[in-house]
Amino acid sequence: xxxxxxFRAQKREEAQQPPGTAAAAKDRLQVIISHxxxxxxxxxxxxxxxxxxxxxxxxxxxxxxxxxxxNLERGGDFSTLAIDIELPxxxxxxx
Amino acid sequence: MAQVIVVTSGxxxxxxxxxxxxxxxxxxxxGKKTVVIDFDVGLRNLDLIMGVERRVVFDIVNVxxxxxxxxxALVKDKRVDGLAILPASxxxxxxxxxxxxxxxxxxxxxxxxxYILCDxxxxxxxxxxxxxxxxxxxxxxxxxxxxxxxxxxRILGVLQSKSKRAEEKKEPVKQHLLLTRYDPARVExxxxxxxxxxxxxxxxxxxxxIPESESVLKASNSGNxxxxxxxxxxxxxxxxxxxxxxxxxxxxxxxxxxKKPGLFGRLFGGGRAA
Numbered sequence: 424x425x426x427x428x429x430f431r432a433q434k435r436e437e438a439q440q441p442p443g444t445a446a447a448a449k450d451r452l453q454v455i456i457s458h459x460x461x462x463x464x465x466x467x468x469x470x471x472x473x474x475x476x477x478x479x480x481x482x483x484x485x486x487x488x489x490x491x492x493x494n495l496e497r498g499g500d501f502s503t504l505a506i507d508i509e510l511p512x513x514x515x516x517x518x
Numbered sequence: 519m520a521q522v523i524v525v526t527s528g529x530x531x532x533x534x535x536x537x538x539x540x541x542x543x544x545x546x547x548x549g550k551k552t553v554v555i556d557f558d559v560g561l562r563n564l565d566l567i568m569g570v571e572r573r574v575v576f577d578i579v580n581v582x583x584x585x586x587x588x589x590x591a592l593v594k595d596k597r598v599d600g601l602a603i604l605p606a607s608x609x610x611x612x613x614x615x616x617x618x619x620x621x622x623x624x625x626x627x628x629x630x631x632x633y634i635l636c637d638x639x640x641x642x643x644x645x646x647x648x649x650x651x652x653x654x655x656x657x658x659x660x661x662x663x664x665x666x667x668x669x670x671x672r673i674l675g676v677l678q679s680k681s682k683r684a685e686e687k688k689e690p691v692k693q694h695l696l697l698t699r700y701d702p703a704r705v706e707x708x709x710x711x712x713x714x715x716x717x718x719x720x721x722x723x724x725x726x727x728i729p730e731s732e733s734v735l736k737a738s739n740s741g742n743x744x745x746x747x748x749x750x751x752x753x754x755x756x757x758x759x760x761x762x763x764x765x766x767x768x769x770x771x772x773x774x775x776x777k778k779p780g781l782f783g784r785l786f787g788g789g790r791a792a
Contacts, residue, residue: 443708448664449715456671456719463675 454499469493476506484510520628523635524653524691526677528669530640532661533698536734537756538637539567540745541657544760546601547745550632553592555623556606557649558639559615565605569741570595579607582619588626597746602631615648624652642676651682655692657725661699662711670695670720694725696759701730703775713773726759728752729772 473493480486490509496502525538535556542554556564559579565571570593576586581604588604595601604623607614627634638649650656656677660670677691678684684691697716704710713727733750737743745760747753751772758768 445705445708445711445715448711449719452664452667452711452719456668459668459671460675463679 458497480508520631520634521654522652523655524638524650525657526638526650526673527659528673529666532659532666534659535564535567535637537659537696538635539743540756541760542635543598543743544745544757545633546598551600552633553602553627553631554635555604556637557645559606559645562606562608564637567738568603570603574605577605577607579610579614620648650677653681653691657694657696659696659698662716667716667719693722695722696725698728699730700727706775725762726755727770728755
């Protein structure tokens with residue numbers, strides 16, 4: 424049967440190809456470049472945003488500035504900004 | 519007045535120096551008096567790619583600091599008439615390049631040359647900013663690869679905000695895309711960004727597509743700009759690009775992979791010939 428494989432070789436090679444990654448490259452580039460074009464010439468506002476938010480929250484609750492997480496997910500249609508601030512629980516406040 | 523053209527990319531290793539050497543040589547072959555300046559102070563390489571490394575005496579920093587006359591620092595090409603190279607300094611640091619110094623050099627070269635090509639270093643630091651500052655036109659060298667495309671977009675932004683034309687609110691720098699290391703076979707397999715994708719993302723006019731080619735390494739090994747290898751696909755693609763730059767109407771070639779041999783070819787054609 425081995426001689427038959429000669430005819431099959433090319434087909435099989437093609438079938439084993441992983442799905443093209445070029446499409447993913449294009450999608451990722453379109454999203455990141457459109458974001459970078461918008462923010463061109465502007466300073467990154469996230470560090471300042473985080474700082475100001477912590478100041479506002481700290482007016483009401485004693486928080487640990489190290490326990491603030493800012494996560495940004497850039498998307499094509501919309502982006503999400505998630506700010507995670509750990510508030511001290513009743514036990515910690517009791518001390 | 520000479521036209522000042524920057525060859526730039528943001529990212530390193532995409533083919534700026536190869537393209538600068540090829541295009542400068544091509545312009546001179548077409549009878550245009552051309553000088554190509556290496557702005558990569560500390561990491562000079564254009565001299566090697568142009569094959570003139572053994573004839574370099576003075577460099578751009580010597581000229582700026584008044585230690586040599588511009589005419590003394592220019593290395594004239596022995597193969598093509600009207601082609602000269604102004605090498606970068608190999609030893610000094612980038613602070614030796616000043617905007618005033620570069621302005622004086624470009625002004626002086628403008629009297630004798632039709633085209634002044636500025637081979638930019640990678641990055642967006644001082645050397646790269648100076649290389650593009652005086653540009654009338656920019657050739658943005660890009661590989662079909664995510665980091666190169668992103669950096670090209672970044673450098674387009676810099677051209678639009680930090681060039682002399684931008685600062686003086688003149689007509690913007692004319693931008694050209696040169697897509698290099700293009701491998702049509704990989705594009706057809708969906709493994710590589712295709713030309714249309716890159717054009718859609720960067721949205722600037724296309725000057726040329728240079729196919730991935732073994733002749734580029736051979737050319738740099740021997741110090742002959744690849745455009746002189748007129749048998750190679752890369753050399754022909756650079757000649758086309760130079761022609762288009764000068765206004766010729768030349769269709770784009772080498773965008774499709776050579777056809778695979780059929781059954782007959784595989785049986786009797788020796789399979790994968792180079």
